[in-house]
């Protein structure tokens with residue numbers, strides 16, 4: 001018997017699952033997140049069909065890809081993220097309405113893409129599980145209905161109200177901040193009031209999309225469902241039907257908030273298990289940096305090149321005046337760079353740079369992946385937040401004591417100078433980030449293993465119904481006990497009326513008998 005079980009377990013382990021993975025957002029950072037899943041799932045022996053705008057080159061046999069690079073046309077990043085326009089306040093990329101609009105367009109573009117429609121209509125295609133990135137749209141939930149299999153959401157940010165309410169309940173805005181740029185410390189009366197306002201604002205804006213979402217959902221899935229001889233469940237059910245949420249978060253980087261049983265934090269899974277070696281020139285620069293290396297990068301979407309020339313020049317002069325070696329990720333040459341300690345690179349192998357023991361400081365835009373990598377490798381940061389969750393990410397890092405925040409404007413070089421002196425002059429920033437790095441790594445299993453385990457768990461248990469929160473079964477007014485409140489108020493009213501009535505009767509009687 002024991003032997004048979006072992007054989008069975010062995011067979012099950014050999015038999016990889018077929019997984020549909022959807023990471024539709026056209027940007028490098030979302031690409032890294034998707035590729036992290038691909039890497040771990042393939043290594044565990046599964047077969048992956050990957051719908052994404054960035055292609056993985058030389059795919060192994062078990063990886064087949066559907067290219068939705070047309071999504072790049074829906075996302076004119078160079079216009080949206082022009083640093084000059086941002087500094088001159090001509091752009092507002094932080095408004096939730098704009099984010100929702102963009103993500104709605106991307107969901108549209110992905111689901112109605114010919115190749116994706118073809119996949120859905122092909123009855124020979126079957127999957128054991130669908131993993132879809134949740135990025136402000138639940139439209140992807142219909143894929144699980146089409147393939148009649150469980151759904152796993154992948155959340156790319158720290159957990160917040162919109163994602164957690166899909167699995168259980170929104171956290172209390174009094175102490176759990178939203179993803180939008182507010183503040184990481186919710187203490188004062190005004191901050192709490194603002195956070196509640198923000199929360200209602202986000203919910204309201206999301207609600208505005210209900211009708212449009214329903215239309216696209218039906219357009220995208222109805223015919224594929226008909227071909228497969230089943231009827232499409234309403235979006236309002238499908239979107240709450242995920243078995244699990246895998247979150248790109250970890251408590252060392254984010255807040256301590258209560259999480260549902262069906263939420264698993266796997267922040268850090270995208271970091272390579274073994275850091276690739278540095279290119280030769282960078283290796284030499286870093287090895288010979290006597291006073292340490294300051295690494296400056298605003299990520300892949302923001303281009304340092306789009307900064308106003310004066311700001312670029314002032315930054316260059318600031319860096320040139322330091323004794324440390326600077327590696328600046330800039331997408332252009334600096335024609336008359338007179339400073340020997342400033343090295344400009346158009347592409348930076350970020351993880352390998354941060355892993356080098358000479359790296360003493362990372363000046364970053366505060367994107368979540370950069371922040372997770374900096375905690376992974378234990379390097380203090382100066383955050384220059386520019387859009388989306390970066391403000392919150394940087395504020396959290398400042399609050400945790402391993403960062404300084406500098407805002408982006410023409411005073412940036414002056415403020416940066418002060419911040420650099422503070423971080424390099426005071427060992428507490430480095431000590432703090434090393435301590436957090438220990439917390440980050442001190443887990444029972446590495447995040448990539450956890451990812452694979454939970455995906456397999458969902459398939460093995462037929463959609464993990466045991467993790468489903470009962471909170472999803474109640475309407476909001478019942479959760480808030482508003483029905484009870486109505487009953488109590490009604491009873492009080494009735495009592496009040498009865499008392500009033502009996503008094504008026506008695507006075508009436510007095511009048512009569514006197």
Ligand SMILES: *[C@@H]1O[C@H](CO)[C@@H](O)[C@H](O)[C@H]1NC(C)=O
Pocket residue numbers: 145149150151233237238241243462463464
């Ligand atoms: C919800 O998911 C389960 C499996 O995970 C599936 O059996 C069920 O049909 C789904 N329900 C809806 C309404 O999509």
